Amino acid sequence: MKKTVKNLNKLYASAFEKMTKMSEFLAKNCVDHALDFHYGHRIKIGKQFTNELYPIPLVRFKLKGIKTESFFDVYTKEDYIGYIKLYPSKEEILSLDLEVFASLKYLIYGYNYQQELYNSEDLNQTKNNIEKSRDTKFIIYADFANLEQIFSVVDKFIIKPTQSFSTANYKCECGHYITIDSDQGSCPVCGKNSPFKRKFKAKCLVCQTVCLKDQYGNGRCQNCGWTLDKFANRMKSRVIYPNLISLNKAKKLYRENKHLKPDLDDFLEAFEFYGETGFEYKNLMFCLFGHGDDGIEMSWGPNDDEVAYFKDKEDFIQNAKIDNEYLRDIWDKVENPGYL
Ligand SMILES: [Zn+2]
Ligand SMILES: [Zn+2]
Numbered sequence: 001m002k003k004t005v006k007n008l009n010k011l012y013a014s015a016f017e018k019m020t021k022m023s024e025f026l027a028k029n030c031v032d033h034a035l036d037f038h039y040g041h042r043i044k045i046g047k048q049f050t051n052e053l054y055p056i057p058l059v060r061f062k063l064k065g066i067k068t069e070s071f072f073d074v075y076t077k078e079d080y081i082g083y084i085k086l087y088p089s090k091e092e093i094l095s096l097d098l099e100v101f102a103s104l105k106y107l108i109y110g111y112n113y114q115q116e117l118y119n120s121e122d123l124n125q126t127k128n129n130i131e132k133s134r135d136t137k138f139i140i141y142a143d144f145a146n147l148e149q150i151f152s153v154v155d156k157f158i159i160k161p162t163q164s165f166s167t168a169n170y171k172c173e174c175g176h177y178i179t180i181d182s183d184q185g186s187c188p189v190c191g192k193n194s195p196f197k198r199k200f201k202a203k204c205l206v207c208q209t210v211c212l213k214d215q216y217g218n219g220r221c222q223n224c225g226w227t228l229d230k231f232a233n234r235m236k237s238r239v240i241y242p243n244l245i246s247l248n249k250a251k252k253l254y255r256e257n258k259h260l261k262p263d264l265d266d267f268l269e270a271f272e273f274y275g276e277t278g279f280e281y282k283n284l285m286f287c288l289f290g291h292g293d294d295g296i297e298m299s300w301g302p303n304d305d306e307v308a309y310f311k312d313k314e315d316f317i318q319n320a321k322i323d324n325e326y327l328r329d330i331w332d333k334v335e336n337p338g339y340l
Pocket of ligand 2: 209222223225226
């Protein structure tokens with residue numbers, strides 16, 4: 001048995017490597033995708049199909065909204081390492097530039113009847129055939145000889161991303177390994193929302209309003225602005241990330257009908273907790289960083305080239321100035337205090 005597993009691993013290693021490269025390629029282009037296996041693959045040796053059924057790795061994703069699968073075979077030849085399948089509707093296939101497949105060995109057939117082949121040497125003829133057909137769903141099937149070939153086909157259909165890499169990988173409850181482009185993504189196989197998108201009901205610790213939190217307990221109360229945090233309840237009178245005031249003070253402010261805005265003391269306590277905070281004043285950003293043991297560095301200016309140093313929190317409260325005014329006197333006019 002051990003030997004069988006060893007042999008199988010050896011046999012599948014190269015197909016797995018290609019599947020991983022495909023996954024990396026899609027992640028770089030921010031295409032949501034899932035890793036899976038396909039079990040109904042029949043082997044064709046020479047011109048003969050044999051009935052040996054064996055699973056092959058595949059990657060599922062969507063191109064221009066069309067369900068797409070790329071399969072990486074274990075049985076390879078010089079001009080064949082696997083194939084790609086797209087499942088477009090009639091409208092979708094007519095809108096695709098089929099020229100993209102011209103350099104590959106490809107077939108277009110109906111999804112339901114699977115009798116006729118629609119592709120011909122002449123692309124216009126191909127489109128004609130599709131337009132006239134009674135099929136409403138199609139399959140585009142193409143063999144590929146190497147990864148570059150499939151990358152170039154996929155690349156032509158990708159809607160170019162604005163960001164540079166997919167944001168999250170996780171194992172879906174349906175068992176597939178998923179890579180998604182944004183926190184809002186969902187599983188391309190079963191459609192279930194990603195754990196980052198899924199929300200759970202929670203009660204705001206400050207105002208008791210029912211709000212939503214994610215799997216990590218993070219979220220924001222729409223009523224009072226408190227950021228949900230599972231540690232806040234354990235350190236009620238301390239300022240801890242991600243809030244800028246303590247839970248007890250937030251409750252007090254809320255009772256008094258006041259905004260949950262940190263005073264200078266709260267802000268500096270947040271700084272001591274986290275090490276990097278900032279605020280805006282007259283459209284300029286001011287950043288605080290640690291300096292030495294207890295020291296504080298405050299930098300600002302268009303290129304952060306204005307700098308002032310303070311030996312500790314007390315020194316900062318007493319002496320930090322902006323335009324000849326003490327920060328403590330103008331703190332009420334400061335905007336967007338927060339963590340950096
Ligand atoms: Zn799933
Ligand atoms: Zn609240």
